[in-house]
Amino acid sequence: MMKKRYIIGAALVALLLAGVSIYAFMNKDADKQTKPDPDQIAANSAEKKDRSKSAEKGQDQSAGGLLRGAIEKTKRVFASDNKRVVALGDSLTQGVGDSTNSGGYVGLLDKKVNEGKDAVQFDNFGHAGDRTDQLYKKIQDPKVSSAIRDADMVLITIGANDIMKVLKENVTDLKYEDFVSARDQYKKRLEHVFKELQALNPKAEIYLLGFYNPFGQYFHDIPELNEIVHTWNDTSRKTTKEFKQVHYIPTADLFDKSTQNLFYEDNFHPNNKGYQKIATRVLEYIEMK
Numbered sequence: 001m002m003k004k005r006y007i008i009g010a011a012l013v014a015l016l017l018a019g020v021s022i023y024a025f026m027n028k029d030a031d032k033q034t035k036p037d038p039d040q041i042a043a044n045s046a047e048k049k050d051r052s053k054s055a056e057k058g059q060d061q062s063a064g065g066l067l068r069g070a071i072e073k074t075k076r077v078f079a080s081d082n083k084r085v086v087a088l089g090d091s092l093t094q095g096v097g098d099s100t101n102s103g104g105y106v107g108l109l110d111k112k113v114n115e116g117k118d119a120v121q122f123d124n125f126g127h128a129g130d131r132t133d134q135l136y137k138k139i140q141d142p143k144v145s146s147a148i149r150d151a152d153m154v155l156i157t158i159g160a161n162d163i164m165k166v167l168k169e170n171v172t173d174l175k176y177e178d179f180v181s182a183r184d185q186y187k188k189r190l191e192h193v194f195k196e197l198q199a200l201n202p203k204a205e206i207y208l209l210g211f212y213n214p215f216g217q218y219f220h221d222i223p224e225l226n227e228i229v230h231t232w233n234d235t236s237r238k239t240t241k242e243f244k245q246v247h248y249i250p251t252a253d254l255f256d257k258s259t260q261n262l263f264y265e266d267n268f269h270p271n272n273k274g275y276q277k278i279a280t281r282v283l284e285y286i287e288m289k
Contacts, residue, residue, distance in 0.1 A: 083119065083120040083121070083152050084120070084121045084123070084147070084150050084152055085109070085120060085122050085123070085151065085152065085153045085154075085155065086125065086144075086147050086148055086151040086155070086204075087106045087122065087124045087125065087126055087154075087155045087156075088125050088126065088135060088139070088144075088154065088155070088156045088158075089126050089127075089130060089135065089155075089156045089157035089158045089209075090126060090127065090128060090129065090130045090131075090158055090160060090161055091126070091127075091129065092104065092105070092126070092157040092209070092211075092269070092270070092278070093105075093106060093124060093125075093126025093127075093155070093157045094124070094126035094127060094128050095107055095124075095275065096128050097264030097266065097268075097269025097270050097271055097274070097275075098264075098271070098272050098275050099264065099265075099271060103124065104126075104270075104275045104278075105270075105275045105276075105279040105282065106122060106124050106126070107122075107124075108275055108276060108279040109122065109279050109282065109283070110122040112279070123147045123151075125138065125144050125147070126157070129161055130158065130161060131162045132159065132186060132189035132190055132193060135156075135193055136189060136192055136193050136196065139193065139196050139197065139200070140196075145200055148197060148200045148201050148204070149200050149201050151201055151204045152203075152204060153204060153205050153206075153286075154201075154204050154205070154206045154207070155207050155209070155282065156193075156208045156209065157211070158193075158208070159186065159190075159210075159232060159233075159236060160211040162189075162232075163179070163182075163228065163232060165182075166179055166182045176224060176228075179228050179231075183232055183235055186232065186235065187239055190208075190235075190236065190239050191239060191242070194242075194243050194246055195243075198243065198245070198246075202245075203245075204245070205245050205247070206240075206245060206246045206247065207246075207247050207248075207282065207285065207286070208236055208240050208248050208249065209249045209251055209278070210233040210237070210248065210249065210250045210251050210252055211229065211232075211233065211251065211252070212251055212252045212254070212255040212256070213225055213226055213229040213252060213256070214255070214263065214267065214268050214269075229252060230252070233250065233252060236248060237250075247285065249281060249282055249285045250281075251277075251278055254274075254277045254278065254281060255274065255277075258277070260273055261273070262274035
């Protein structure tokens with residue numbers, strides 16, 4: 001019974017994932033006519049419905065305060081001029097869902113670290129939908145590889161689309177084992193990415209950001225989804241430990257334990273608040289290194 005329920009639930013998730021991919025290429029106004037109101041989907045508590053504007057403002061100030069505090073702690077990391085940070089990966093690196101046009105977590109880092117100066121150069125090569133195999137190919141691009149050679153730090157978000165690929169390819173007969181075998185291949189590709197990055201630049205500090213489960217808020221009765229995200233993140237973390245100067249930054253807990261709405265209107269990507277939390281977490285881990 002559990003297996004059947006899981007297969008049906010996962011099929012629904014795959015359909016939702018397909019809708020998210022289509023969303024990126026659709027006209028926003030046309031999308032509003034067909035997409036269910038996300039507030040109706042997510043409004044599971046009266047507290048969220050009755051949240052006042054002053055409370056929202058307080059939350060924004062709180063998130064901004066955490067970010068400013070983390071920035072102060074990491075000033076020494078960017079103490080000298082002419083530092084260069086290269087960001088690679090998927091839609092989270094690209095900043096999809098940031099309606100403030102701040103550039104997602106990478107743009108927030110740029111803005112806060114530089115504070116109007118140009119001491120640190122940020123090069124963002126994020127592209128929505130990219131998987132580990134596509135990331136490896138992108139590293140071969142002369143423009144990207146040149147930036148990596150000159151980088152002091154490399155930030156990466158990758159892996160969520162590898163999971164999505166498994167869902168889409170096996171939607172009619174999905175089994176948990178499909179994710180287990182795919183995870184082994186994901187690990188190998190991730191190793192190739194790290195090796196290539198270090199071949200290009202053995203001195204750069206590399207940070208891999210873990211991914212979150214955007215479906216936990218809707219599919220509470222399918223614990224396998226959380227388990228899949230957890231095990232894939234654990235694989236990512238263990239793989240980083242196999243390399244010097246490669247570090248893992250978790251993000252799943254930022255979304256799982258939050259009482260705020262951290263998702264964009266597509267109910268998949270982070271909104272500005274979500275990206276603020278990711279940026280703060282990145283700075284915290286850079287400071288601890």
